[in-house]
Amino acid sequence: EVQLVESGGGLIQPGESLRLSCVASGFTVSSNYMSWVRQAPGKGLEWVSIIYSDDSTYYADSVKGRFTISRDNSENTLYLQINSLRVEDTAVYYCARDKCGYSYHLYGSAIFYYHGMDVWGQGTTVTVSS
Amino acid sequence: AIQLTQSPSSLSASVGDRVTITCRASQGTSNALAWYQQKPGKAPKLLIYAASSLGSGVPSRFSGSGSGTDFTLTISSLQPEDFATYYCQLFSSSPQGLSFGGGTKVEIK
Numbered sequence: 001e002v003q004l005v006e007s008g009g010g011l012i013q014p015g016e017s018l019r020l021s022c023v024a025s026g027f028t029v030s031s032n033y034m035s036w037v038r039q040a041p042g043k044g045l046e047w048v049s050i051i052y053s054d055d056s057t058y059y060a061d062s063v064k065g066r067f068t069i070s071r072d073n074s075e076n077t078l079y080l081q082i083n084s085l086r087v088e089d090t091a092v093y094y095c096a097r098d099k100c101g102y103s104y105h106l107y108g109s110a111i112f113y114y115h116g117m118d119v120w121g122q123g124t125t126v127t128v129s130s
Numbered sequence: 131a132i133q134l135t136q137s138p139s140s141l142s143a144s145v146g147d148r149v150t151i152t153c154r155a156s157q158g159t160s161n162a163l164a165w166y167q168q169k170p171g172k173a174p175k176l177l178i179y180a181a182s183s184l185g186s187g188v189p190s191r192f193s194g195s196g197s198g199t200d201f202t203l204t205i206s207s208l209q210p211e212d213f214a215t216y217y218c219q220l221f222s223s224s225p226q227g228l229s230f231g232g233g234t235k236v237e238i239k
Contacts, residue, residue, distance in 0.1 A: 044215075044230060044233040045174065045217050045230040047219070061131065099179070113162075114162035114180070115179040116178075117166075117174070118186070120174060
């Protein structure tokens with residue numbers, strides 16, 4: 001069964017650090033693009049970060065410099081390191097698989113396709129409060 | 131990053147109604163746009179990808195359309211299980227990054 005399970009959330013004081021984990025089963029994390037998405041209480045979804053299968057990483061401007069996305073291929077696990085936590089980082093954090101890749105056509109041309117976040121974890125709650 | 135603006139932010143509708151939600155991008159994009167449904171306390175569920183392709187197991191009353199900067203999600207005949215919040219989402223290669231719309235809450239009239 002294809003599944004993602006997050007862990008690592010909790011009640012944290014401002015300024016502290018935290019590492020969230022997302023264990024995948026049924027597919028290989030390193031072969032896929034993987035994202036973190038968060039949702040503050042009563043608010044909408046906010047994309048946080050993505051790691052590509054070629055190890056490229058990208059971040060939302062709101063978290064750049066404080067958040068680091070990574071993966072452990074041997075553990076088939078995605079991580080999100082969060083430093084210098086702020087009250088406004090309080091949210092449910094989801095990991096998700098971005099279904100995408102390249103389709104190859106005549107004469108070897110490759111066209112990138114993106115088919116959305118097709119697998120989501122159940123979320124882990126991070127509460128930043130003193 | 132490309133900004134996505136959804137409208138309306140909320141709507142009230144009855145079972146059987148046709149519902150349309152729009153998503154406007156701040157600049158022209160590819161068709162790497164997806165739509166999600168989220169119910170309270172649950173993770174989002176993929177409905178539509180590549181602007182108009184139906185996700186796996188998604189009922190055919192859901193459809194997507196659009197290109198460039200304007201995209202639409204339509205529910206042809208609203209069912210009781212469709213009352214939820216809907217989000218559009220874009221993958222952009224230039225500039226690199228992803229973004230979500232602000233969401234549209236569909237409530238019972």
